[in-house]
Amino acid sequence: MNSINTNVGAMQALQMLNATSKELNATQARISSGLKIASAKDDASGWVMAQGQRAQIRALDAVKESLSRNGSVVDVAMTAGESISDLLMELKEKALAASDPSLNTTARRALNDDFVAIRNQIAQSIRNATFNGVNLLNGSRTSIAALANADGSDTLTVMAQNLSLGGSILTLSSGAGFASAMSAQGLIATLDSSISNISVAMARLGASSRALDRHTTFIGKLQDTLEVNVGRLVDADMAKESSKLQALQLKQQLAIQTLSVANRSQSFLLQLFGR
Structure with missing residues (x-):
């Protein structure tokens, strides 16, 4: 029904235009940011879930740093x-x-000097095995x-190997x-025993090093999985959003045209009554 006082068609067209513009702005924002959930306003539950997983990812960065730091300590110890x-x-x-009975005193003394120098080098290597x-x-x-985990409730323990001279290993x-x-x-x-013992000690450190490496790899994969999950929660489907953008732009143009027609209709009625 046409009315001079109320232009129903224009009101409906304006409502459609406003709704379309709002949806268009939201779509453009998703395309611009690449996110369908950029804040809690977009989807409260989805945003909370994503934030929780982001927090876990960042916590796992600290785990990786701890694993790397302790791995370096073990590597230095193994090298030494x-x-x-x-x-x-x-x-x-x-x-x-030097145990050769036929060796003269001078030659044996020279061997002992070398022995002492090497023994002291061992002590120095032990002191310097610090990271x-x-x-x-x-x-x-x-x-x-x-x-070992994001909340700090679990750890990976590496046992030290005391190589001090005169100890249980050396x-x-x-x-x-x-x-x-x-x-x-x-x-x-004594030397045979020390050589055998240090081989066992190095095997223990080697096993610990491999455990740290394996767990570092696991943590990296866990972070990747969490990143994918966050993406599924918050990332926009760019192909879908681009298609929607085109449709909304067309819808906006139609709404503008409809509003223009409705306004012209009101002007026509006013002309009929000489206004």
Whole structure:
């Protein structure tokens, strides 16, 4: 019904235009940001879920840093331990050579000087096996622990291996040396025991290093999965949104045309009544 006082058609057209413009703005915002849920206003429950998973992803960054830091501590200890193992073999070689009864005193003394220098190098290697203030070989620690999950309730423990001279692993004393063939012979069994023990100790550290590496890989995959889940929750379907944008732009144009026609109709009625 046409009315001079109320232009129903124009009102309906304006309502349609306003609704279309609002939807168009929302679609353009989704395309611009790439997100269908950019804030809690868009979808409260979806936003809360996404934020929770984002928080977990960031917490797992701290876990990876802890794993990496502790992995470096273990790597430094293993490098030193492998070097010490080689030095122990050199010590055995010197002791074995010095155990030869036919060797003269001067030659045996030279071998002992080499032996002492290598022994001191072992002690220095133990002291220097430090990363970030942590040393797994000098007896200052019994273990270290790396974060294993996002809430800090679980850890991965690495047991220290005390390689101090005269200890349970390196049974060779810190003052070991020889002045005779007999004393050199007596060191061979001690060195054999130390070589065997350090091999076991390095195997333990190697197993711990592999465990840290495996867990680091797992944490990375877990983060990737969470990132995908967040994307499914909040990312816009760009193809769908682009198609919707075109449809809304056309709908907006039609609404503008409809409003224009409705306004012209009102003007026509006014002309009929001489207004």
